[in-house]
Amino acid sequence: MIKISDINKIREDFYLLKNSDLTYLDNAASSLKPQQVIDALNYYNEKLGVNVHRGVYKLSYEATDLYEKARQKVADFIHCKFKEVVFTRGASSALNLVASSYGMKYINEGDEIITSELEHHSSMLPWQHVAKVKKAKLIYVPLDAEHRITIENFKKVLTHKTKVVALTHASNVMGYITPIKEIIKLAHEVGAVVSVDGAQSVPHMKVDVKELDCDFISFSGHKMCGPTGIGVLYGKYKLLQSMDPVEFGGDMIDYVYLQDVTFKDAPYKFETGTPIIAGAIGIGAAIDYLNEIGFDFIESQESKLRIYALTQLKNIEGLQLFNPNTDTGIISFNIEGVHPHDVASAFDQENVAIRAGHHCAQPLMNCLKQVATVRASFYFYNTEKDIDNLVEAIKKAKEFFDLFK
Ligand SMILES: Cc1ncc(COP(=O)(O)O)c(C=O)c1O
Known part of the structure; x- marks a missing residue:
């Protein structure tokens, strides 16, 4: 310690x-970024530098091992299962993935999506887009006099039509912590799922997704001592499994037919093409570093x-x-x-x-x-x-x- x-x-x-x-x-x-993270990135780039999952030679096995061990480190860090960690380009792409996959599949005309004026554009705009395309309603929690999200005000906008709640855990401008655990509990009572923007919380405080019971949380490596170009989407496995991929191509398929395709299980169906190998190893090293601190x-x-x-x-x-x-x-x-x-x-x-x-x-x-x-x-x-x-x-x-x- x-x-x-x-x-x-x-x-x-x-x-x-x-x-x-x-x-x-x-x-x-x-x-x-601390030296320990730079060393981990250099190790992969200099000593390995090869692709993962498909190579049948020692270097590729080692790269695959480091890549998947990084996934386990993320899972341990936020207290979820290995298969609930999807590597993305950053918090923005993770937040977008929830909207373009879950949102586009499950939001229908007249449904309500709750967000707030406190959001980073990456938390709000993907749902603005879903709302426009699906003719759903985007509802804003009224902020209090200090511009905080409060449980009291959240209750005012929560209805039986609420299908998604997309809120920040910690504001990137005001530094406020949202009472997200209580909000998640209320949202679940009406059957809504909650997508949490954890970009400013995960690097700074203990975040236990099981304790919060959030459905999704998104964050970036580069705000927590890791490299740019890597982020994480945590999603409850059942939800991830029920969602469709939004990018199609290499590595994410099970079997390809001429007119159809079957996909791998989550998280792999969301990680199309050569994954962000160095980035994942880098975020894994960053987590080791933060745990040590x-x-x-x-x-x-x-x-x-x-x-x-x-x-x-x-x-x-x-x-x-x-x-x-x-x-x-x-x-x-x-x-x-x-x-x-x-x-x-x-x-x-x-x-x-x-x-x-x-x-x-x-x-x-x-x-x-x-x-x-x-x-x-x-x-x-x-x-x-x-x-x-x-x-x-x-x-x-x-x-x-x-x-x-
Ligand atoms: C609260 C919040 N959400 C989302 C993002 C987007 O993160 P990224 O640019 O790493 O995708 C940021 C970045 O500043 C942020 O502060």
Whole structure:
């Protein structure tokens, strides 16, 4: 078990944290990758580099073994069965897979799909498309005054017509944790299935899909110390088995006839063509790494940083803080009178990397009455010094832009 005092040791694992004075606070977009993950990727690319499943030679057996062991690591990580883990290109493709496969098969005219204005576009747009094509209704949970999803408001939109609930577990702009377990229970009472966007929760907190009882959860490797180009769709096996593939071709078939085809069982029927071999091995290595750090450490470090940051940011005059009660290491703000992109460029001069924009959540920007916000997001390898650098960068940016007012 890693102790808080080991933070410097942890930072040694990340090239940029070890070798530069970068203050990296854009973790909600992508986390940095530790050497252990890079080594695993290099091992596959350099020492193996071959295809999986079909090769009848030692290298291919080893690559297949590493690829499938990575699936088991994911399954253990989120507490599901091996065959319930589908490798995808990322959270977006996993969320899309649920909509284009489950949604297109089971949603009918007049059915209701519940989502929210807090969603990342990748959680919401696939269902907007299904609703349009199937003439179903897309219903939004009213957000509360703080722009949170609450159980009370969810109950207001849940009906016997609700067939799917597609909600974020942790907001990528406001950092709020959705009371998803209770929502899932209520949704199941009316027979609806729940697709959870876990892109911002799985990297940061213990997520047990069996305990949540979610039907689907989607997340990306690159936000949890893994490589880009790999993600995961967890689905209850019965549901995955009942769904049709959305891509057709190599590796996913059982037998091909001229006018028909039979498919492999889940998860393989959803992994068409040469799979994301290096990516899967990389996410497996990332999970090993996160397990070694431990979620007790991850959660306590991020919570410590959140409190430290909020205490300082709340006291900066002219700083509009949009989520002073954030539950996670995601903080959204603007400097009054300065465009967020100008703020981000000013921060860059100080070597502070943050994100400015609509964060793929334009409906939420409308709720906040902003075109964009600045977002700082922490991970377990950040320190109080990083927050001090952020505060210093804000003060300098304010001073600079005040000259033009
Ligand atoms: C909440 C949320 N959902 C989905 C996504 C999409 O993830 P990806 O771009 O890895 O597919 C993101 C990415 O920022 C996100 O923050």
